[in-house]
Amino acid sequence: MSLAVIHTRAQLGIEAPPVAVEVHLSGGLPSMSIVGLPETAVKESRERVRSALITAGFDFPQRRVTINLAPADLPKEGGRYDLAIAIGILAASGQLKGWQANPSVEMIGELALSGDIRPVRGVLPAAVAAGKLGRALLVPRDNAAEAVMAEGTEVFAASHLLELVGHLTRRERLPAQLPVQEHDQSATAMPDLAEVKGQLQARRALEVAAAGGHNLLFSGPPGSGKSMLAARLPGLLPPLASDQRLEVAAIASVSGQPVAPACAGVRPFRNPHHTASAIALVGGGSHPRPGEISLAHQGVLFLDELPEFPRRVLEVLREPLETGEILISRAARQTRYPARFQLVAAMNPCPCGYHDDGTDRCLCTPDQIRRYQMKISGPLLDRIDLQLQVPALPAQTLLSPGMQGESSAEVRARVMTALERQLQRQGRMNRELSGSELEQVCGLDSASQALLVQVMQHSRLSARACHRLLRVARTLADLAGQARVERTQLLEALAFRGLADGDRG
Structure with missing residues (x-):
C-alpha cells in the first residue's frame, strides 16, 4: 500500500477540528514534503519523524513522500501531527503488518528524536470531539489524565513510538486509561x-x-x-x-x-x-x-x-x-x-x-x-x-483576639x-437575567418603584445601572428567602452602589 490516511485533530481556540493526515509514497528522488497550510513547527516535523523512525529501528522509505494535511485551508501549527505522520509513513510503506488505517482511531502527539512521545497542548478538546464521533484517541502518556476527563472517550496512552506500534499491530495491547477519581473541592x-x-x-x-x-x-x-x-x-x-x-x-x-x-x-x-x-x-x-x-x-x-x-x-x-x-x-x-x-x-x-x-x-x-x-x-x-x-481597621479591632467572623x-x-x-x-x-426577566422576578411595589425612579433621576443612572441594581436586590431577596424584592433589599442594593443617600452615581 502506498497511501495511508490517519486521523488527528487541530487546535482552533478551544475547538479541535478534524484533520486527515494523508501520506502517499511514489517514485522519484527520495524526498519528503508537507502540504496543507503547515506552519514552521509542522514543517520541521520532517526531521523529527525521520530521526524518530530510524532510531526506533524502522526503515525510512527511500521514495518520494508527500504528506497532505486536510482540510488545506485550516492553518496547522505545533508538533501535534508528528505521531500521525509517523504512523502514516509506516502504514503506507507496509511496516505495520496486520494493521490497516482505521477511521475510528485518532492520534495526537509530538515525537522526540529518540522516538519518545511528548505531550502537547489542547488534548482535552480533541478527546471530547473524538468521543462525540465514537472514536478512540491515542495520546502521549503525560496527557492521559487530561484526556480521560472526556467521559465516553476510549483513551490509550503511550510513552514511545514502539509502544504505539505494538498496540496497533496487536503484539502488545495498551490498556485503556481509566478516569481519575474526582477530588472534592x-x-x-x-x-x-x-x-x-x-x-x-x-x-x-x-x-x-x-x-x-x-x-x-x-x-x-x-x-x-x-x-x-x-x-x-x-x-x-x-x-x-x-x-x-x-x-x-x-x-x-x-x-x-x-x-x-x-x-x-x-x-x-x-x-x-x-x-x-x-x-x-x-x-x-x-x-x-x-x-x-x-x-x-x-x-x-x-x-x-x-x-x-x-x-x-x-x-x-x-x-x-x-x-x-x-x-x-x-x-x-x-x-x-x-x-x-x-x-x-x-x-x-x-x-x-x-x-x-x-x-x-x-x-x-x-x-x-x-x-x-x-x-x-x-x-x-x-x-x-x-x-x-x-x-x-482600628488598632483595637485588629489586635483583639477572638474577633473572627x-x-x-x-x-x-x-x-x-x-x-x-x-x-x-x-x-x-x-x-x-435580562431586562424583561427582571420585571417578572423582582415585582417591586409602587413605593419601591417610586424610590428607584427618584434615585435614577437624581443620580442620572443608566438603564444598565438600573438593571444591575435590580439584579443585586433580587440576590439579596434570595439570600433572605423572600419570593419578591422588598424595599429593604432595594435600599441595601443602593447602599452597595453608594447611592443610599442619593448623592452619588
Missing part, C-alpha cells in the same frame, strides 16, 4: 473568610457577589484588607459542575496550564499585574491564545490597583463583561474564547491612598484625586454591581441555598 486548601477581622459590610458584599455572580469593587486605604477579602471569594463559590469543569480544563489545556484544579472542581482565581497588556488580559497574538479573562472563566478575575492599569487595557473588559466571551479576529481567521468571569477590583481613593481616611496623611490635591479616579471610565464602573468603601463554609452554605432558588426559578444566576 473541600479538600483543597483555600483562604478562609474567618481569618478576616471586622469589615462586616465588605464580608456581606462578598456573600452577595458569590450568591448572584456580581462584579465587585473595593476602595480603601492601603492595608485595609481589600486583597485579603478578594482572595476569599473563590472559597464562597460552589464547586464547578461537570460541564463547567470540562470548559475550564479545556481552556487550561490549550494554554499549557495544569488541568488538575479544574478536575477538583476549583474555580479559577486570576490576579494579573497592572503592567499586563491588553493582549495578555483578553488574549490574542499572532497565534491567538486565551488571555487572563478566559483563564478566569467560571471563576474570579482580581484586578488590584485598578487605576494603575492603562485605561485602554481596562476598556477591553467592557464587552466580555456583558457577553461572557471574547472574539479575537485576525485576517485569516476568528477565534472565540469563553470569558464568563466575576470581576473583583481593588483601588485606593487617591494616589497616596489616604484620602478621606479620617487622618491628615493625604497630601493629594483635589485635581490629583479627580484625575486618579477618572482613570476608570464611567461605562466600566457601570458594569460593576457592588461598589463600596473598605475603611482601615463566620467561616467560608458557613457563608458558602447560604450562597448555595440562594443559588438553588435562582436555578429553580429561572434556570440561571441572577447576573444573567
